[in-house]
Amino acid sequence: MIPKYISTHTRRLALAFMLAFVMLASGVSAQNVVRVTGQVIAKGDNEPLSGVNITDASSKHAYAVTDLDGKFAFNAFNGTTLRFSMVGFNPRNVKLKNGQTNLNVRLEESDVALGEVLVQTKRITDKIMPEQTDINIKGNYLYVSTRVRVPREMFRQDTRLVVQPILNNVTRGKLSLMRPLIYDAKEYHRTQDRLYNFNMNDTVSGDPLASYVTVKSPSLREKGRTNDIIGYNDSVYVDNVKDEYSCDVYMAIEDYTHILYRDTTIIARGTVNPLRWLDYSFAAQKLSDPRFLPKPEKQLRDSRGEVKLRFPIGKAAFDSADPQNAVEIDKLRRQIEDIAHSDGASIQSLSLEGTSSPDGKYASNLRLAEKRMAFASRYIRSHIPSDLSREVAFRSSAKVAPWSAVVSLMKADSLKAETEQMENILKRTKNIDAQGVAIRRLPFFRSLLEAKYLPQLRRVDYTLNYSIFRSLTHDEIKQLYDKDYKQLSKFEFYELFSNEPDQARREEYQRRALEVYPSFLAAANDLQVSLLGHGMSDETLLEKFVGEDAPQEVNTNQLIALLNAGHFSKADSVAAFVNKSEDNRLLLAVNDVLNGRYDDYETVAATGERNECCLLLAMKRNDEAMALAKKLPEDEGLTHYLRAICLNRKDDAVGAYDELMKAFELDLSLEEVAKVDGDVNNLLLDKDKYKK
Structure with a gap:
């Protein structure tokens, strides 16, 4: 799928000056100028298209670029033929008829073979090649770093290269645009200012891609080669780090009026995240400060x-x-x-x-x-x-x-x-x-x-x-609860769930208490304690209570809940409110490593050799990780899985594949994980190469 947010000729002209000039020269009445509004959508899925260029089909003058909702608004002459164009879609001409001021334009996705594009009747055999890379995880951020090689033969002085990385959540079928990379030839870059009156440093009235532009210079020449090489890195926040991801890259070379080249490629499949195997568990804490408990009442x-x-x-x-x-x-x-x-x-x-x-x-x-x-x-x-x-x-x-x-x-x-x-x-x-x-x-x-x-x-x-x-007795409170639980006071709810031995019934009381009293901190914390106690959590329960003035138990329980839910970046924000005591050292250390900080990794490593092996892999200390993986139990599938990661990183693909097969034999569930794991999924794609 070609992304809908690729801007080509992002130009804005001084319309008032131009219109006035044309009107004076031709004697056209100002009443022939109309306000044109509307929206551009994709013909296939009816999704709005942003970044569509709207120009005069005859003079090539630019009128507007559609916004994120595919909408536009500008002044034009009656009878003007407008051209709607965008990378990846067939352009379309629409003539403004008398009295027509609102347009709904549908563009059809173009069908052009990738890899073979004509540039002034010459066939391009070389390609723009982003380097294959990994999608690394720190907290809830997915990091992509690569370099893009641009062959000299493909890049002229009047062209611009647009590189748009797209993070693809394969599990949920969702695309996320990453920061684009715009590479301008010097002549093209100068022309933006001269010909189209662009201020390249102004993303509002000038080129909206200005902040992403890199201008061709000798410093970008790759050593020992004739091509240029451009570095790229960006990150995207995601809620679900365990989903399957890939990183696709769309590329296009354009001059002032045409798309000269385009291609798509995949530069990364799966995520590199050895800490997915980190084993940790923390006990929740009940409130101890009586100031935060409801006061007894008569x-x-x-x-x-x-x-x-x-x-x-x-x-x-x-x-x-x-x-x-x-x-x-x-x-x-x-x-x-x-x-x-x-x-x-x-x-x-x-x-x-x-x-x-x-x-x-x-x-x-x-x-x-x-x-x-x-x-x-x-x-x-x-x-x-x-x-x-x-x-x-x-x-x-x-x-x-x-x-x-x-x-x-x-x-x-x-x-x-x-x-x-x-x-x-x-x-x-x-x-x-x-x-x-x-x-x-x-x-x-x-x-x-x-x-x-x-x-x-x-x-x-x-x-x-x-x-x-x-004070009412427990039985009296239960009778009142059964009659109408909304009549209970906070203290009566507290007495009810604090003295209820049945877990399901206790959680019912706590949820009803929060229904009647949404800011009932003691009920929210006790419910979180109950949920964490049997391997569940609700990270929204304590969210509004967390802070510098909150009880430490609340901050700690919220941190645990967020870590258990895989919301590591949010957990990192809560960790700032947790006291750095010896009791909390391991909890804070686990939070640190899951967010890419390894200053206190020894504390986490001390919890077990497998955890230490995962940490070493996360820190790219592959030789140490391999030495430790050899000590792990032979009868566990994860042992062989971790060895496969180590060997694959050391370019021993045959040995890595063998270890991966042993892992699957001992634990079949690992096969599903391997499909989304950027450390080993290439072994599954090219398995015929590695079979003995």
Whole structure:
């Protein structure tokens, strides 16, 4: 596939001057000038084409170059025939019709045989030859370095060479343009300024490729040869260093109006990355600084305890020796003790409610009820420890039971006739004292009401209502979670997942906590610890928390997660926030070597001979690596794979191929890796040469 970002005649003219000059010379009205906009796309895949030159088909004057989206905008005369041209595509002429201001142009990819291109009727047999090279990996950057040989016979004084390396992610079918190399002959370079009014140092109003230009000079002559040689190096960031890559190079020689030569070649297949075999594992760390943990909190909880105290008739004080009162007082004592011994609990309020029977004068009954409440209140308060009662709000209420309460009791016993007589009295008068006078005259008052029902009302029941602030129990939090987890506080979530033994359930709690509280650092860190503990990670979990002021555990865990995910360059940024302590020395050393720094490689090498062998290969210390590879276990496929790398680098392809076959016999999965490994994949391509 020919890349879409190759600029040929990147020229911009002083349109205002030219148009004015032509109009004055020809007497054309300014109304014949129209604004032309539009887009150029590839006919095959409808992708926008950037770098397409738009010129006047007759005068060759340049109007514009399409941008990264294939779009353009410029002024031109009505009726002008525009020429759209680009390296690798057939040019197309489009005439501006009356009133036409928007153009959508489709270019068709040209079909030209590579390697045989005519230059002024002469056949070119020599080629421009970029040297074969490797794609080396440091962190998440892929580095390509090569040299381009330009034969003297192919390069005239009025030409420009465009070299466009393209990184091809074979695994994902994605192309990435690398920095182009532009090689100008001296005459061509001077002409850019003279003929087209280009400022070669201005990439905005001049040549957009100016910063990539190298001008032909004697210093570029290759020693002992007639050709020029130009050095090239560039790097590209990639997310997936384990994918298969190749580096393709597209080349074209052009003069002012034509493409004279073009060719494509592959200069590298696979990536050279011995550290793909580096073996490392680090344990995640839980938060230890209490400042970053949610603070314990008390929640208001309503509780209720009934205390049924019995008072003698007409008395304001109860007898604590009364068997029923003794039971009730003991129950009250236990309730208060439970509150006192509850961690973090306190009594918020205490309410007492009492009712007396309606027998007698209402005012006297109410005063008696109030005295009983006051007595009960003092008695209960005396049993509450001072540390619990200090901020308690005491409330009490007393009332006289209405005669309707007696009616309800009688109805429950199905006394229909007696109930009707009582209801008739209640209907005739609403005054409770008048109701009492009439009811006492009933023939069954003494035998039924005074003997059976009024005593039930004289037995006054008091209810203790209290509210406390306390931490919820684990079971209470789970009940609240199951009902609606969005009601939980941070501390309650923390209590829930910190005390959950089941890993899957614990991770569910942590994810729900982060759903409700996205900035819940403790939940994010604990979830990362859990994931790292079983060989997984999510490098986004702690990303927003990392920094100079973050807990060291968070910075360390994020560094581990990024290394495990293969995002080495991002890990390198996080490493700046990890303390350089002895505990972290190995972690930081691993990060360094994976990002191409080997100052402390001995720390990593000390973790095992195979790791040391990989490091030596990464540092191109091939002889030392070979000596160490010979000591590795013979029954492991990776041992023979590493030996194959060493031998291939020492140009012993036959021995390398033999070792590679042994590696595949012991571990078939290595064959797939070898296909993308620039250290050995040539052995697979040319295997017929190396078979014994």
